[in-house]
Amino acid sequence: MASYHCTVKAGASSSASAHAAYIERDGKYKTKSRGDLEAVESGNLPSWAERGSDFWKASDSYERANAKGYREYEVALPREMLPAQRLELVRDFIRQELGDRHAYTFAIHNPRATLEGGEQPHAHIMFSERQRDSIERPEAQYFKRWNAKNPEKGGCKKGDGYKSAEQRKTELVALRERWAFLQNGHLEKHGHVDRVDHRTLKERGIERMPTEHLGPTAAAMEQRGIPTRRGLAKAQREADVAEVAGIPELSRRLRADCVQLVKLEAAKPDPTPSPVKPDQVKPNPIQERRRQEEMSVQIVKMWREIVQKEREEHLQELTAKAFETAKAFSVHFQAHMDAEPMLFGRKAWEAKRVAMDRRYDRLKVDYDELKTGRYPFLSNDKEAVQKEVLKRATAKQPKLAAAQAPAETILRARDQREQEERMQRAREEDRIRQAKKAERGQDRGYSR
Known part of the structure; x- marks a missing residue:
């Protein structure tokens, strides 16, 4: 079936030719153990570069030492497609993303999976960030800095200028969406029903661990x-x-078992039961009850572990927040100390200093207590902490939270039943002791 993978990488200015040799399976990478090369191709090369390797060697020689020598798209290809269809898909992707602006080299690899043995087709598309224009430049000039006033005197323009981390993230998400759309179009074109999706499991509403x-x-x-x-x-x-x-099914079975248990306990036994056929024998209520109690123990244990984990994470967040608050307040306190007046206003300044000093000491105490696992500022409102922790745990595991309440009810009923049985055994043992004591007293009376 089709699987989705699309990442963007960047390589140093001195590693382009080595990476090109790796994806082309050339030089030292041309071995029998790497016989997975399906297709290789280069394009948008300047006139002085006959092959892709010539361009990347020149990039290693003339590109700035602190610059990026290349960027690379690494994408997974559908294994249900034929090699020619995969090649067509990669070429369409390059036309869509690079056009005729960037020199590129791509290779399609199709190794065998080590464990399952199936095909794993994927493509490496490396390209230069230098943008081609109508000016012919020799290789030494091609990689020089861009000259906006006199383009013919400088090198090819590189990239689109500075971009923040948020801008790059937005562009990456858009790229991943375009690749999914293009891949689904080719899958539909060649008659395949499988589709890919670039979104995360959470964004798609799928409750499954990655x-x-x-x-x-x-x-x-x-x-x-x-x-x-x-x-x-x-x-x-x-x-x-x-x-x-298995939690949803376990929760459903638990609720059904609770209903069945209530019915069994409410039903009155018939003093003269009629013969029952073998195929009409119902499950033993005691065995059913024990099975429900075992499942309830597992559910409660899982729920308590999740709640404890959420409590620890909540405490870490509060600790970090307390640290930042104390740090910011210390800066404000230091600014107040630096502004100490020599004469006028000193009384008001001193009163504010004392109040700020107390406040800073309180913040430090709160931070130290948070590090030890306590909630100093919520010591009188522990229910608020518990509600917040349960709210976070329920948001992450709603189905387990729904199954936890009936499980707790079953375990409480089990504990109450066991307590009553212990009390009943204690009363019975006490009755037996009293009977034996009375019997020994009668024997002593007869002996006299």
């Missing part, structure tokens, strides 16, 4: 039977995913 990619090295070690940190983390995540996925 998976983790092992990578070729860890996958190869796992295949040889060598445990790895990534493999153990992946196994634990898969177990967590399966456990979380």
